[in-house]
Amino acid sequence: MADDREVWKRITQGDEQAFEDFYRQTAPRLQAFLRHLVGSQEAAEDVAQETYTAMWSRLNGYKPEIGELRAYLYGAARRQAVDWWRKQSRTIRGSDGDAVEDIAVPSQIEKRSVVEDAFQRLPAEQRALLWLREVEGQSYDELAAILDIPTGTVRSRLFAAREALRSIWHGERRSV
Amino acid sequence: MTCNDATEFVSALCDGETIPREAAEHIGACKACQAVLTEYLEIGTELRRVASLAAPEAVRPLSLKRKRGPMRAFWQTGWESMRIPRFAFATLLVGIVALSLSLALAKVHAKVNAHGEGNVVMLTVAVNHGRPYPCPLSTVDNRQAQCDRGEGFLSGHVSYRIRLISKEKDGVKLGVRAGFFFRGDTRGVADLPEREYFYEPGETLEIEVAGAGPLTLSGEWMDYMPYFGAMNLENNLEPGPDELRVISPVLLKAKEVVIDFGGSSVSARGKGSVDYFYVPGDGLYEFSLSQLPGAIQGHAENNRLTFTVDGQLLTLITGAPIARGDEVWVLHTAHVKPADHSVIGTEHVNHLVPRKKAND
Numbered sequence: 001m002a003d004d005r006e007v008w009k010r011i012t013q014g015d016e017q018a019f020e021d022f023y024r025q026t027a028p029r030l031q032a033f034l035r036h037l038v039g040s041q042e043a044a045e046d047v048a049q050e051t052y053t054a055m056w057s058r059l060n061g062y063k064p065e066i067g068e069l070r071a072y073l074y075g076a077a078r079r080q081a082v083d084w085w086r087k088q089s090r091t092i093r094g095s096d097g098d099a100v101e102d103i104a105v106p107s108q109i110e111k112r113s114v115v116e117d118a119f120q121r122l123p124a125e126q127r128a129l130l131w132l133r134e135v136e137g138q139s140y141d142e143l144a145a146i147l148d149i150p151t152g153t154v155r156s157r158l159f160a161a162r163e164a165l166r167s168i169w170h171g172e173r174r175s176v
Numbered sequence: 177m178t179c180n181d182a183t184e185f186v187s188a189l190c191d192g193e194t195i196p197r198e199a200a201e202h203i204g205a206c207k208a209c210q211a212v213l214t215e216y217l218e219i220g221t222e223l224r225r226v227a228s229l230a231a232p233e234a235v236r237p238l239s240l241k242r243k244r245g246p247m248r249a250f251w252q253t254g255w256e257s258m259r260i261p262r263f264a265f266a267t268l269l270v271g272i273v274a275l276s277l278s279l280a281l282a283k284v285h286a287k288v289n290a291h292g293e294g295n296v297v298m299l300t301v302a303v304n305h306g307r308p309y310p311c312p313l314s315t316v317d318n319r320q321a322q323c324d325r326g327e328g329f330l331s332g333h334v335s336y337r338i339r340l341i342s343k344e345k346d347g348v349k350l351g352v353r354a355g356f357f358f359r360g361d362t363r364g365v366a367d368l369p370e371r372e373y374f375y376e377p378g379e380t381l382e383i384e385v386a387g388a389g390p391l392t393l394s395g396e397w398m399d400y401m402p403y404f405g406a407m408n409l410e411n412n413l414e415p416g417p418d419e420l421r422v423i424s425p426v427l428l429k430a431k432e433v434v435i436d437f438g439g440s441s442v443s444a445r446g447k448g449s450v451d452y453f454y455v456p457g458d459g460l461y462e463f464s465l466s467q468l469p470g471a472i473q474g475h476a477e478n479n480r481l482t483f484t485v486d487g488q489l490l491t492l493i494t495g496a497p498i499a500r501g502d503e504v505w506v507l508h509t510a511h512v513k514p515a516d517h518s519v520i521g522t523e524h525v526n527h528l529v530p531r532k533k534a535n536d
Contacts, residue, residue: 019238020238023235023238024235027235027238028235029227031235032227045235045236048235049236049238049239052238053238053239087445087446115218115219115222115223115226116222116223116226119223119226130219130223131223131227133191134219134220134223134224135223135224135227140191140193155184155187155188155191155193156184158187158188158191159183159184159187159188162187162190162216162219163183163187165219166212166215166216166219169215169219
């Protein structure tokens with residue numbers, strides 16, 4: 001991908017084609033990330049569309065001097081996913097409870113790898129953190145920006161997420 | 177340094193971060209920490225493998241010209257393909273709303289410490305160690321001795337029905353039906369066998385539900401039934417910005433009570449969402465923050481909604497503020513009722529509950 005500043009400069013000048021290119025390059029991986037946050041491909045597509053639409057409508061939201069465009073994109077997507085869950089929670093239960101962590105897919109139901117099953121049982125925050133680190137290779141600084149947490153907290157949160165996943169994984173391997 | 181101290185640095189090492197010399201020396205010499213490091217690396221490898229399978233090759237075209245319509249809610253998606261009785265699903269939704277709204281209030285109610293002195297067992301029930309929901313069961317009023325609830329997952333839903341059969345010494349005998357239903361399964365919780373359990377408040381009872389993990393019951397005695405049609409007091413009395421709450425409604429016509437739904441509550445959220453209830457002999461009333469075709473504008477003020485039908489002033493009084501704004505749209509359709517026999521519920525304009533002619 002071209003340099004973030006160059007890409008964003010074209011986009012902020014209203015270059016729709018530049019934004020379309022950016023979308024095509026980044027959307028598949030973003031959707032894969034979102035699918036693990038919102039639980040289905042369709043919902044992930046919806047949230048991804050909302051994310052890009054919101055970016056396009058608020059072009060002053062990204063500041064190249066603060067961080068990478070990709071980190072900004074994933075942070076925005078994560079916030080959209082949280083909003084999406086809130087809407088689901090309200091629709092389903094009529095409450096203000098945060099449903100991100102309490103709706104998980106029972107692993108017994110769908111055929112997946114043992115690690116993926118265990119991964120789905122993690123709270124959403126830990127899923128996001130591990131995915132962004134292990135799959136997207138985001139740095140600690142980028143993770144801090146995406147997740148709105150101090151950089152110093154990233155290490156301990158990653159450790160907690162890995163330990164939680166390892167613990168579930170061990171439990172599942174024992175039960176197989 | 178111990179393994180416990182070093183494990184966090186094992187995680188950091190995975191990420192290529194610099195770690196203290198003391199931690200590095202421990203990990204270098206410790207087989208257990210090296211095993212943890214190997215497992216962390218395996219986890220990362222597996223996640224990347226999963227990711228490579230998960231990323232779609234093609235994405236849907238991006239539409240920047242206008243914002244998409246409201247995203248389809250989980251239950252709306254399910255509604256289209258749902259083959260379980262819609263009445264059951266509507267009941268389930270109502271149950272979810274009523275139960276969740278009552279959770280906060282239940283917390284502030286008086287608890288009875290002495291064994292068996294209360295006449296209500298305030299159960300909380302969690303599916304697969306998830307969020308607990310209240311299930312108060314009266315030992316003296318059969319009408320309030322049962323609770324139903326459903327919880328949706330991607331592949332289907334868990335439903336349970338818990339019935340208080342009798343009060344026993346220091347506890348109660350419960351009848352429990354619970355099961356996991358894959359999407360497309362036309363059975364309901366009533367089709368499951370009822371199993372009896374003795375439950376002593378203060379204890380925890382786990383009931384295994386095949387395919388969904390355990391149903392965990394815990395609870396305590398209370399001296400009275402929590403007010404059920406209540407609102408989410410724990411956070412605030414304010415409805416959400418796009419919320420229309422109809423909490424324990426009473427409909428008045430010329431100061432006469434037309435119907436009293438005491439204890440039943442519905443809450444519609446989002447554009448196009450509709451609360452409805454059916455009044456036998458009168459018809460269907462639908463309420464929305466959006467203008468429904470043929471609807472008339474009502475005026476909401478706190479927990480009171482006034483509107484006019486056929487020249488008569490009607491007042492809906494509820495147990496909590498109805499909406500943030502004062503504009504609520506009301507559609508009255510005479511001699512019509514939901515085909516699924518529901519009497520109160522929430523629906524969406526794009527997925528209306530089917531109607532049928534009411535002969536009563």
